[in-house]
Amino acid sequence: MRRQQFAARVWAKLIAHEKASALLSPGQRILAAVSGGPDSVCLAHYLAQRGRALRLEVRILHVHHGLRGRSADADAQFVLRLGASLGLPVEVVRADARARAAARGKGLEDAGRELRYAALTRAARRWKCDAVATGHQLDDQAETVILHLLRGTRLRALGAIAPKRPLAPGIALIRPLLPLSRKEIELYLERHGLEHRVDRSNQSLEFTRNWLRHRILPLLAQRQPRVREHLAGIAAQVRREYD
Numbered sequence: 016m017r018r019q020q021f022a023a024r025v026w027a028k029l030i031a032h033e034k035a036s037a038l039l040s041p042g043q044r045i046l047a048a049v050s051g052g053p054d055s056v057c058l059a060h061y062l063a064q065r066g067r068a069l070r071l072e073v074r075i076l077h078v079h080h081g082l083r084g085r086s087a088d089a090d091a092q093f094v095l096r097l098g099a100s101l102g103l104p105v106e107v108v109r110a111d112a113r114a115r116a117a118a119r120g121k122g123l124e125d126a127g128r129e130l131r132y133a134a135l136t137r138a139a140r141r142w143k144c145d146a147v148a149t150g151h152q153l154d155d156q157a158e159t160v161i162l163h164l165l166r167g168t169r170l171r172a173l174g175a176i177a178p179k180r181p182l183a184p185g186i187a188l189i190r191p192l193l194p195l196s197r198k199e200i201e202l203y204l205e206r207h208g209l210e211h212r213v214d215r216s217n218q219s220l221e222f223t224r225n226w227l228r229h230r231i232l233p234l235l236a237q238r239q240p241r242v243r244e245h246l247a248g249i250a251a252q253v254r255r256e257y258d
Contacts, residue, residue, distance in 0.1 A: 018206050025203055028194045029061060036178035038189045039065060043145040044072045045189075048135055049097070049105075051077070051090040051212035054150030056097060057200045058192055060209055062148060063101040075105040076138050078131045080112040082123070083216065090212050108134045124222060132182075139186045146187040151176050154197040157246040158227045165223070174254040196243060 033039055047062050049055040059075060066073045077094040079087055091107045098105035116126035135147045159175040182188035192200065204211060220226045235242045 021202060021206060025195065025199055029191060032178065032194045033065075033191060036189075038146075038179055038191055039069055039071065041069045042071070043069070044143060045074070045146050045148055046135060046139045046142065046144045047073060047075050047103075047148045048131065048150070049075045049077055049094050050150075050214070051093045051097070052150075052214060052217075053197075053200055053204055053211040054152055054155075054192060056209055056211040057195075057203050058148060058150040059097060059101060059103065060203075060207060061191060063103055073103050074138075074142060074144070075103050076135055077105060077107045078127075078134050079107055079109045080127045080130065081109060081114075082112055082127075083214070086215070090214075093210075093212050106138060108138070110134060124224075136183050136186070140183065144186060146189045147182055148189050148191055150192055151190045152192045152195050152197060152200060153243050153247055154228065154232070156193060156250055157232060157243040158224055160246045160250050161227055161231065162224065170253065171257055173250060174257060175250040177254060193247075 039045070045062060045066075047055070047059050049059050059073075062071065062073045065071060075094065075098045077091055079091050081087070083090075095105050095107065110127075110130040112123055112127040112130055115121070115130055116123050119126060119129075121129075138144075139147050156176050160173055163172045163175065176190060176193065178193050179187055179189050195203070203209075216222075217225060218229070220229065232242065239245065
């Protein structure tokens, strides 16, 4: 697909999703969670572009979880450079995911997630933001539906990742990239000349989500190429029924 055609199609998807889910409106203050990975870099770029059109005040927060040593330090430096290149202010917050996991008897993933959302909520309150944006996308949605099925769940939980939900009083949690697949995001970055960081821990099959991502979903896609879209469609239908 030609570059201009691809860009137009992806942009149309993002704008349609934004409007259907009422994610953004003129003059808002938005806090973007940016790790430096491909999804969050795409998110930061998209919000910077939309910020000009909607007069948004966009800020970036990067949470350094105290894991992966110099690699994590390099992630933080990368996000600072990214913010500067996009004209967006950046704050780096440090958190000790390992200590949190030990204190709460949780896995590192869960502990890191708790710390990340706590930091995002505090920063959003401090900066009087209207919304916090995360880079969740189509593959994340499909993986989450399968995770809930594997672990056993109530029907409502199959709604998985909502495009928009309350995070704290007066602050929404929004997912502007939810209709895009991981492949589309990679192409978006390539065609905009955007670099990103790679977290090697995302390749470890020790984590169930990574196992689904690298083994199970590709296997299912061999039989049904649109399996991600179908799983995301189930989640959307469940959310509509409960709404």
